[in-house]
Amino acid sequence: METLNQALSSLVRFGVSDQLIQDLQVIEETSDMDGKLLYDHVAIYEMRCAILCRNYAKTLWEYSHYIAVIEHESDYGVIDFFWGQNVVTHARFKHWLEDAMQGSECLKKDNSVIKAVIGNREFILNPKRINLMAAWTAFAVMVEPNLLTQLASFKRSLNEKEIDTFAKQLKSKFDAYLEPHLQALHQQRQGRVLLSWLQAQAGHQNHKTLLQDEAVLQFWQQNAETEEGDFKRFTTVADCTYRLHKAVELGNDQRDVESARSYHQDQSGEDAAWLLDEVSQVEADGWLFEHLMADEPTQAVTSLGQSPLDQIKFLTNKDAEFCSKLELAGAAITTLPLTYIRAQVFGLQQARMTEDLRATKGSNLAKLIAFDDFSGFNVWHETLTEQVGKIAQTRLAVVYILLQHEHPTAFARLIEKLTAEQKNALQQAAANQPNTMIGNQLLVQLKSIAPLAIKPLEKAYSKVNRTGFKTIPESDQVNEYLKGDEHLNTLERLLTLYSEKLAQLVESSGNLDGIEKNDTHTFSQVFKRLYGEIGVEA
Amino acid sequence: MSPQQNNGPMSEKDQAILKAYGVLNALHAVNTHQPEGVKKPVLINDILAYIQGRTTSGTERVEVALNNDLTVRRQYKQLLRVNQVEHIAKPRAAHSDDVFEKRIGEQGALLKLKQSKGNEEQYYLIIELPNAISVQSDKPLVLHANTESQTQRAVFPPVHDGRSQIILNKNDVLFSLLQDHDVEIDIQ
Numbered sequence: 001m002e003t004l005n006q007a008l009s010s011l012v013r014f015g016v017s018d019q020l021i022q023d024l025q026v027i028e029e030t031s032d033m034d035g036k037l038l039y040d041h042v043a044i045y046e047m048r049c050a051i052l053c054r055n056y057a058k059t060l061w062e063y064s065h066y067i068a069v070i071e072h073e074s075d076y077g078v079i080d081f082f083w084g085q086n087v088v089t090h091a092r093f094k095h096w097l098e099d100a101m102q103g104s105e106c107l108k109k110d111n112s113v114i115k116a117v118i119g120n121r122e123f124i125l126n127p128k129r130i131n132l133m134a135a136w137t138a139f140a141v142m143v144e145p146n147l148l149t150q151l152a153s154f155k156r157s158l159n160e161k162e163i164d165t166f167a168k169q170l171k172s173k174f175d176a177y178l179e180p181h182l183q184a185l186h187q188q189r190q191g192r193v194l195l196s197w198l199q200a201q202a203g204h205q206n207h208k209t210l211l212q213d214e215a216v217l218q219f220w221q222q223n224a225e226t227e228e229g230d231f232k233r234f235t236t237v238a239d240c241t242y243r244l245h246k247a248v249e250l251g252n253d254q255r256d257v258e259s260a261r262s263y264h265q266d267q268s269g270e271d272a273a274w275l276l277d278e279v280s281q282v283e284a285d286g287w288l289f290e291h292l293m294a295d296e297p298t299q300a301v302t303s304l305g306q307s308p309l310d311q312i313k314f315l316t317n318k319d320a321e322f323c324s325k326l327e328l329a330g331a332a333i334t335t336l337p338l339t340y341i342r343a344q345v346f347g348l349q350q351a352r353m354t355e356d357l358r359a360t361k362g363s364n365l366a367k368l369i370a371f372d373d374f375s376g377f378n379v380w381h382e383t384l385t386e387q388v389g390k391i392a393q394t395r396l397a398v399v400y401i402l403l404q405h406e407h408p409t410a411f412a413r414l415i416e417k418l419t420a421e422q423k424n425a426l427q428q429a430a431a432n433q434p435n436t437m438i439g440n441q442l443l444v445q446l447k448s449i450a451p452l453a454i455k456p457l458e459k460a461y462s463k464v465n466r467t468g469f470k471t472i473p474e475s476d477q478v479n480e481y482l483k484g485d486e487h488l489n490t491l492e493r494l495l496t497l498y499s500e501k502l503a504q505l506v507e508s509s510g511n512l513d514g515i516e517k518n519d520t521h522t523f524s525q526v527f528k529r530l531y532g533e534i535g536v537e538a
Numbered sequence: 539m540s541p542q543q544n545n546g547p548m549s550e551k552d553q554a555i556l557k558a559y560g561v562l563n564a565l566h567a568v569n570t571h572q573p574e575g576v577k578k579p580v581l582i583n584d585i586l587a588y589i590q591g592r593t594t595s596g597t598e599r600v601e602v603a604l605n606n607d608l609t610v611r612r613q614y615k616q617l618l619r620v621n622q623v624e625h626i627a628k629p630r631a632a633h634s635d636d637v638f639e640k641r642i643g644e645q646g647a648l649l650k651l652k653q654s655k656g657n658e659e660q661y662y663l664i665i666e667l668p669n670a671i672s673v674q675s676d677k678p679l680v681l682h683a684n685t686e687s688q689t690q691r692a693v694f695p696p697v698h699d700g701r702s703q704i705i706l707n708k709n710d711v712l713f714s715l716l717q718d719h720d721v722e723i724d725i726q
Contacts, residue, residue, distance in 0.1 A: 030583060048568055142579055148617070
């Protein structure tokens with residue numbers, strides 16, 4: 001991703017573009033003539049949060065009042081007011097208000113509060129907000145370069161309707177400006193396009209049943225070339241469907257709670273009403289789109305990569321990359337098993353094409369479109385199986401370490417694997433002991449009863465041989481191995497689940513080769529349309 | 539949304555709100571990530587500082603943008619009108635090789651160019667303000683010379699007895715720009 005477009009990379013990695021990061025940082029760093037920062041941290045923080053959350057409608061309405069009043073009352077207007085002299089502090093603004101009030105028709109003092117009386121509206125001017133208003137102006141001029149011209153109307157007169165209209169227009173400008181710089185809205189838009197398409201395909205079917213592998217593939221075939229949503233890459237479509245799947249799942253949970261409160265909702269026959277048009281979706285489908293925007297829950301791979309677990313190499317970088325993709329797709333892999341493997345296999349091929357277009361202007365494109373050099377489903381499936389084995393091996397190595405510390409978890413894991421006969425023998429040995437058998441005694445017994453059960457642990461430990469698995473760690477580190485093992489367990493379950501799902505697919509359709517053959521044809525056709533002409537923008 | 543103090547811990551409530559919006563990562567990136575290869579923006583206050591004759595960390599960006607960014611140029615032109623002391627319109631004269639001696643502004647201010655007797659390469663650029671134009675006694679004057687394609691500024695010391703002057707070298711860009719028959723001059 002990074003090799004293709006650095007700016008896009010930040011948008012994907014952090015959800016905010018490099019340009020917007022830069023813009024906000026430059027505003028923060030602005031200093032006055034004496035080198036003092038112009039905006040306080042409180043103002044900067046509030047503005048950043050509002051922008052990133054796109055939660056600025058109310059603030060822009062408030063902002064419009066401040067700048068309308070300043071433009072109307074000050075001699076040289078807003079820009080000179082904010083930056084003609086040093087930092088705009090609340091004390092300076094308060095002082096200015098006191099002065100301006102003397103000859104003003106709209107500024108009134110009421111119980112030590114200064115209000116702007118604009119038509120029938122009374123707006124309290126809080127001096128503590130002025131520094132924030134200055135920061136907003138710096139950003140607003142970036143968003144709307146003609147702001148200065150628009151302010152001129154306030155110079156002549158103050159009118160509440162004009163202020164409201166100004167605030168509304170400014171909000172629209174902000175929305176449009178931020179759209180390419182923040183990821184979530186783009187994702188929401190993609191989600192809406194996909195939803196509308198699914199609805200059009202399937203009428204009023206239950207929304208969950210609409211999300212099928214074949215529907216996803218068809219959607220991509222029909223939308224890869226359209227401008228709306230940017231669905232050129234199959235992986236984009238796949239990611240969008242995973243998010244949608246998650247949103248539907250989360251939404252269903254929420255709706256279950258809601259329906260317990262209001263039976264009417266279920267009876268109304270409006271079950272499919274969440275597939276709504278653009279206008280009404282904000283109100284009616286707030287829940288769905290909130291989930292589309294929601295942060296991912298903590299992921300096992302992420303946790304393993306964070307301190308202090310990152311001191312132990314539970315996964316190689318390559319393994320981590322493989323698992324994190326699967327983990328991001330989450331539960332959707334069981335509903336959309338083919339979409340996932342298609343995204344991994346054909347998505348990779350598409351990435352090679354776009355990279356080829358970038359690096360060689362498409363000199364290898366014909367080969368790539370013809371799938372001359374291509375690792376298919378079976379190769380990927382083998383990698384998956386191998387991955388399951390590698391995680392299992394690491395988990396055994398963890399048990400070996402725990403066993404050296406005579407940790408109960410290790411004994412439990414070992415006993416779990418014993419045969420019925422071995423378990424009986426162990427019970428017998430325990431019965432012959434005067435006290436409860438723990439620690440070293442238990443270990444000695446286990447070695448004697450099931451020597452072969454311990455051997456694989458030792459073997460796994462020496463095989464893993466990565467950082468954290470080269471020497472037996474100190475006892476104060478044992479907890480970290482336990483936590484790491486929990487995350488590995490999560491990953492192992494997920495990978496196994498997906499592997500089983502693929503096995504079922506193979507069973508029902510004969511083999512993966514048949515599906516792959518059809519898919520190769522389908523993908524090749526779309527790739528030809530997208531990249532057939534060398535030089536097509538990737 | 540309650541404010542966060544500098545580098546202080548984010549309140550749980552804030553964290554929850556930001557998490558609900560899915561922007562914790564984005565906020566962290568804005569606080570810590572250093573973007574590379576992205577153009578720094580020209581802020582409106584940088585333009586105002588340039589107009590007022592101040593030099594800031596953004597001055598260089600303003601000078602570049604004035605030549606290649608129409609938006610910045612438009613804002614600059616708009617801000618020139620704010621706090622304007624005098625405007626001297628284009629000469630509307632046929633081009634000649636002679637050095638101009640005097641220009642008169644809309645409110646009667648004079649801009650004179652006088653060759654130094656001691657050094658032929660040097661000229662005094664003089665601003666003379668009539669009594670009708672009042673300027674703060676300690677305020678330096680800033681002259682902005684603009685053609686369609688070029689912008690130059692020069693900072694003059696505060697007016698004394700209605701007069702302020704600087705020395706220009708014949709090779710200065712401002713000197714040649716002032717000779718341009720298309721030049722428009724603003725005094726701040």
